[in-house]
Amino acid sequence: MAKHIILTDTTLDPADVILVRRSGLPQVVGDLAADSYTVRDTSAPVSVTVTGTAVAAPVNTTPPAISGTPAVGQTLTATEGTWSGAPVIALQWLRDGVAIAGASGLSYPLTAADAGANISVRASATNAGGAATATSAAVGPVTDVPVATPPAAFAAGDWTFATAAATGQVVLTLAAVPAGATAVDYTFDGGTTVHTLMDAGTGARYLPGLTPGSSTSLRIRARNNAGASAWATAKTANAGTLKGASATTIGTVPASSAPILRYHMASLTAADGDEVLALNDLGGTTNLSAAAGLGPKLRLDKYGRKFIRYEAEPAGFGLRNDAVVTDKGNFSVFLVGRVFAPGRGTYIALNTTGGTAGAIISTTPAQGDTFPFVRAYGTGSTTDFSGSMPVGQLVMIGVNYRSPNVAPRIYVNQSVSTSTRGVNAEVGSGIRLSVPGIDLYEAVLVNGALSNDEADAIASALCSNWGLLDMPNALVLEGDSITRGAGPDSVSEWWGRAHNQAGLADIIPANCKLFNTAISGNTIDQITAQRDLSTNWMTAAKSGARNNMVLHIGYNNIGDGIDTIKAKYVSYFTGENGVLARGLNVQVVANINNTSNHPVMLALRTWLDSTDFLNAIGAGPGQTYEGRVKVVQTYLAEEGGLRPLFVDAGGGTYYVDGVHPNSEGTRVMTTGGDTPRYGIMADVA
Incomplete structure (x- = not known):
């Protein structure tokens, strides 16, 4: 006579098994799910033992939370909350309680579509025992960015233009900047090449690259995300004359004791x-x-x-x-x-x-x-x-x-x-x-x-x-071996040599010290750790000075994947110890591309070139650090109609090994070749 044993234990786990004992020998009857099971035997009694530990569904103990300013252009950041049962967590951002398509990360940049809405985040937790959800408190309503208008033009009394003591340089001094301006452009002699200052603050800027003693005119304009003002009426000055060509008096000392x-x-x-x-x-x-x-x-x-x-x-x-x-x-x-x-x-x-x-x-x-x-x-x-x-x-x-x-x-x-x-x-x-x-x-x-x-x-x-001036400001090259280089392929060493080559204009403002702090093999994690040291170049720089950085990093983080690299970039720039909070202006190099066209590097370059990057670090339109970060597309630098740092040329002409530029590649990377706006030292005044 057949015997039927029905198991209806809903706490069973897929890892549980049924042991059927026949004459003392256990036999395994399949893996189990939480359901009904029948154990059949046509002749002998059976004993059934269910082994395993019951798994409880996750329980939320602390709800998810949101930090950040609820305003268009700002970025909100979520926590997942705390849960029992070691679940897998998935996030979904909500606009007035409705899921926002594609918004499932730890951060969410607010857009114009969010204006007036309340934003929350829902955490969905899942484990073997079941699933649960918890939703954060809403933040908002999200405020909209006021409709911006271009700033007014500079008045004549807002700025001066004069000869600098340094050879081949002039000095632009901004006494006042029009309200609402986040950038200041300038151009020499009515030319079509427009340069941009590293920030829109007041003070003296030394502008290099001119022929010693030559007369030049300068126009400036103010700009924000809504557009640019009219150019101010041009002013004229002479570049600093050639200094040091002959020996002159250096003072007197007691000849008997100190010849x-x-x-x-x-x-x-x-x-x-x-x-x-x-x-x-x-x-x-x-x-x-x-x-x-x-x-x-x-x-x-x-x-x-x-x-x-x-x-x-x-x-x-x-x-x-x-x-x-x-x-x-x-x-x-x-x-x-x-x-x-x-x-x-x-x-x-x-x-x-x-x-x-x-x-x-x-x-x-x-x-x-x-x-x-x-x-x-x-x-x-x-x-x-x-x-x-x-x-x-x-x-x-x-x-x-x-x-x-x-x-x-x-x-x-x-x-x-x-x-x-x-x-x-x-x-x-x-x-x-x-x-x-x-x-x-x-x-x-x-x-x-x-x-x-x-x-x-x-x-x-x-x-x-x-013609040597006080140098209170730092101009720092930060990054990995592409910036650090080696021997004559180092950016800093190459530039030291380039100063002595005919036809190459000085790029470095006379009141800035150039430091190359890049180290071969650096990752974003390492430059972040160096940023946070109790004593480093950043803490040693003069307080109140205008300190600028050129940053090229990311290749050594390829294994992290693009999403993790983005998060590390954001962390480096933001927060209490972020380089923006510490007062630096940053020129970010959208990584030069190596000949392998690695997909992660391509994705990183695309992100750095986009407004998503600026918005994520709080430097987008209407955000706290607007105008403090520029992205230079070095990979677009041209020479002889080619783009040697990207795809048109490469190999042994501009690269040592397909990744690191040789001295020729370093020259193009530094100066921009025939396209100076794409050089890493472009517009660092």
Whole structure:
């Protein structure tokens, strides 16, 4: 007689099984779902055992919540709430209780369609035991963005235009900006090329790239998302004249206690490219010499000014005089030059008897190749922002030592700071001018004690002679190996060299320090961690200064997928520690494309080019940071009718390996080639 056992246990789970025991041997009868089951046996009694743990449906313990400002153009952010039962959560944004198509992420950018509505988010939780939903409290009604109108034009008294002390630059000073303006454009000589300032704030902006001493006119206009004002009536000024071509007075010091040794490269008669084997002191007292094959090369910059370049440092390299007696702790060194190769151990050496060189001024970087510093002799200490030395720019750096136990006074152009440590110099008997990685225009060495006032006077005179200004603002290149580069392919090193090539205009404003903080292999996660360090370039920058960043990042996050990359970008820009909240203006590079056309990189570039990106970080129309972020489409840079950083050319012509630009690719990436608006250094004033 057949036996029927009906199981109606609705708590069964698919992982549960029925064991049918026949003569003590269990037999498994399939996987179970929560339903009715029949166990049949035609002859013998059976025992049925249901094994497994009942799973309860999820229960919401804290409802989802929404943060953010309910206004068109702003972005709302949701939390999923908390749940029991370890469920899978899916979100759905609601407009007046009705699902919004495609809105299922943790954030939702408010659009014009949301104006006047209340917005909520519904969380749906599912596990093996069942499903449940919970809905947040609504926020709203969403306010609409007022209908914008273009700003008024600049009045004549709102701005001035004048000659700058720096070679080939002019200065635009905005005393007032028309109400409602989020951007300021300018153009030279009525041309069609329109440039945009990094932000629409007041203050002085140095505009580079002009022929020294030439007359130029400038027009400016105000702009917002509704349109642009009329151009203001043009004003005319002369670009700064050529500075430093010859040696001029640098002040006086007590000759008996502190004789000056001064070397200006205008005194050299060698031809461009020749090795320099002798360098004469302008005072005629202490000449320097080098053995054949160990001297620097004479070069001319684009203005025809002479400098000597130290490319490498073999044993005994450099110009020297071993007979000069140097005071143990009382001497000063001032250099006018340009670091084109950070991290090459640049220094001025005293105490060279027997071939030992002690570094007095060094540009060894503190983090990877982050940026060079003036360093104290014999220590690993570095100065703060005011004493840090930029790359690729002509600057005056100096150190004044007054005794072995007094912290040295450090100069970078017109900024003065004090090293964190004193000097531990040894008694020496010679001088060796050895500065690999620097293009050297002028050197002043003082053998003896200088007062602070005397040292200040020399530094000030050198800055005046060369048109070198105070540099309170930072211009930071942040990113990965594409920005960092290596050797001559580094953006910062290439630009240091480019300053000396005829026909290439200066791009960097005279009052900004250029730092390359990019590190090979950087991810968005890593630059975010660096952003949040207690001590970094961002915390060291002068308070109240205008600090700008050029950002190129993302390739090393390919494995994260496009949605995660977007979320990390938003996190880097936003929040209490976000770079926008910390006062930076950012020029984002829509990543150059490698020859593989990786789909994630293509998707990232498309997003960065869209208004969705600006809206997501609060920099879209009507948002808090409108006008503070620009996106430059470097991949569209052209040269000779091609787009070498995108698809028209590539391989070994512009890339080292299909991903990293070589020196030619770096040049196009930096300058934009034939299309300057697409260079990463475009419009950074």
